[in-house]
Amino acid sequence: MPAGDYEPERIEEEWQETWVDEDVYAYDEDAAVDSNTVYSIDTPPPTVSGSLHMGHLYGHTLQDFAARYHRMAGDEVLFPFGYDDNGIASERLTEEELGIRHGDFSRREFQEKCREVCKGYEAEFTEKMQELGTSIDWNRTYKTIEPRVQEISQLSFLDLYEQGREYRKKAPAIWCPECETAISQVEMEDADRHTHFNDVRFDLTEPTSEGRDSFVIGTTRPELLPACVSVFVHPDDDENADLVGETAEVPIFGHEVPIIEDDRVDLEKGTGVVMCCTFGDQKDIEWYQAHDLPLRVAIDESGTMTDIAEAYEGLSTHDAREEIVEDLEDAGHLVDREPHEHTVQVHERCEVDVEFRVSRQWYIDILGHKEEYLEAGREMDWYPEKMFTRYEHWIEGLEWDWLISRQRDSGIPFPVWYCEECDHEVLADREQLPADPLADDPPVDACPECGHESFRPEEDVLDTWATSSLTPLINADWDPETLGDGELADGDLANPELYPFDVRPQGHDIISFWLFHTVVKCYEHTGEVPFDSVLINGFVLDENREKMSKSKGNVVAPSEVISEYPMDAVRYWAASSGVGDDFPYRDTDIVAGEKLIRKLWNASKLVDTLTADDATPPSERDGPAELDTLDEWLLAELDDLVADLTAHFEVHEYAKARNRLRTFFWNTFCDDYLEIAKERDSESTRYALALAHETFLKLWAPVMPHVTEELWHEFYVAGDVADVDAAATSIHVADWPEPRGFDADLAAGETAMEVISALRKYKTDEQLALNADLAHVEVFGDITGFEDAITGVMHVDELTVHESSPEITTEVADVDLDYSTLGPKYGGQVNEFDSAIADGDYEIADGELHVAGEVLAADEFEVREERTYAGSGEMVETENAVVVVH
């Protein structure tokens, strides 16, 4: 039984080890035959190279609330864990850690090194995750680089190819010159740059009809001049209309380009005349395609100037820019140059400015299926609902098909070869998977198209999202019988009961790509929306509500927090905010959790001393035939609590659940009921105490799993922690409480609590100790059945209860109008009622109020009376009773 102080450092660690060692949270496939009784969670796997941050802690804790609640509520829960280790992030990590470059090794060698480096990080990550005390099934983990996942990723590629949804195309794509790979729209982020705005004069080959022989263009990227292929003017731009149709000569480089009109020119900016280069930005690409312009590639894949740049060949874009500006100045073509702040798009992994390059890449067609994906989003339940708009707007704003090929070594290879002769695509047989074309042979000896016998392997690897978007299929172990039909058949999933997943938890920042890509992939492979619901967690901000960032130095590490506070207290804080809302990290909130743990521990000690020693949980044994009114009242209130909490947990309202439970436990149970119970000696009270206490342990279990587990074992499980079968006896596999149908006079109970509160106030006001004796107390009000409770806890010698009204004189102090009825009925006249009542200009007769020429019915107003007690003793009023103390 609980004794002394609770020791979280020791006890939390003990339980964490036991839970993992004894597989308390293991998903039981054999038990889980029915998808209705399975609760499956599909967590986005964190990048292992990143260290654990407060976002991981918060996100996983939130999922754990759901997992633990559903496990107790009778569902077979799958709470898996994945490590994302096949992206550019882990590749760069390996390079840094070992001081090597990926290009110096064969793909398989480099992948070996990646896996070796990641292994260490994974072990560290696992350890840190387990310190969070979440109910993850550590038997169900996967790594995105492991062979089974590689196979699923390649299967996904084959399946979409069979469905005709993937294509290879030579087109402008977003390119990172640092990583030397194409990247997709979602891998870009904004960065502020300090640069210059250069006004450059272009000469015309012939003067215009207006007699002009030159014009000025503003640009931040003069190094793109060699790539200039045309100049544009807006059709509504009267000032520059004369330029249209003329030919301009590009300064320094001397090549001639046409001047064309196009309404995509921004009239608000610069001179209204802009150059189009291949390529400076996305608009250049649009123009290039719309006007069928030539391609002039001035920058190569590593960000170095090409021979097109003539004298500047071999320079970096940055150096070329400086030199070209100088030369423009010398040649008299630089009209003006001003410092300029602007936003550019950079690759999120290396923060290098992206370029746009024409290259041959693989794409998944998504632009043609926007409506289906919107519909898929509508079919999911969103917690909170408002987050759906993010998904909606993302899809509506899509401009590129999904580019899935990357020119990297690490990652999962495309299972494709090309005929050396006709470029015909040959895909791997599914039996070959996972395949690596650089090492493996194609499945055919000769090209099915032209009969040629030599093949070129695809060197590219799949985009990391191409794998990360398959986690539901990885968790359910996908291995489809047939490819290309886009439907789920019997046997396609080893664990079909898991799919669709009940919930997809994730941060609101990754709705647009991770969630979206996962919906796309899984929907296309199975014909079903992969998630029933989406649970969005907000960001953990610092104590000043600012985003944590390394540069600001305001990052709080979970390890620091956990070493200082019990994990249960940290979880209590994590339950403080509505899902989806960002919220600040504050020590004081965690301290509040610590206090609650202590309160629960101490209250448990008292319950233990007050109740009989019985190792059977009270919910599983018969109570006394007859319950005392007080005890029945508590249990009836408890029924309401259980119903409310169940409803809150069902819809992820953890903050509401937490606050409701805390208020009832602390105020009603500890402050009111326990104080009364101390003074009683009754079988009924002992049973109610024990049953309420057991219920509290269960209701707190999802939020505070460690302390509740410890208390549960102290009360109801015999033997040492090490000796018991934790998988069978844990509170976390016990049944979630249900209302038991206790029926009590809740009004009388409430009145009785008011009376007690009034007596406390009296004692405080009179500077008496709370356990001071009161000789005689009279109560005017209904407290039937609670008399003993009141006399006991308040130490009242004689209690008299009156049915009748007390000897008091009443005066009408004020009249409260029922505005919700009167407003719609009388409109503006309500103001007249108010001022008349304020002036005392009204009459009450036969229960009706005569005011401002109208007669208001009894239910349209309420009279507030001021009472003066005429008898002896001190009067204390409450909402439903009058108490007189002698």
Next chain:
RNA sequence: GGGCACGUGGUCUAGUUGGUCAUGACGCUUCCCUUACAAGGAAGAGGCCGACGGUUCGACUCCGUCCGUGCCCA
């Protein structure tokens, strides 16, 4: 620049379809070592609900503008 949110006592927050004394916690003040807990208990002070307009009999709640903050997307 566009979109989505959010501004409530010193701090963090609750507030369901508008109904008139705005919730709780932390902190603060006073009192109480009452046989689980003084890291506790009892009582109390503290707010023109971001600003300005509008709709309404009535606005923290609805609408508009502005200011401030955050995220997403250009």
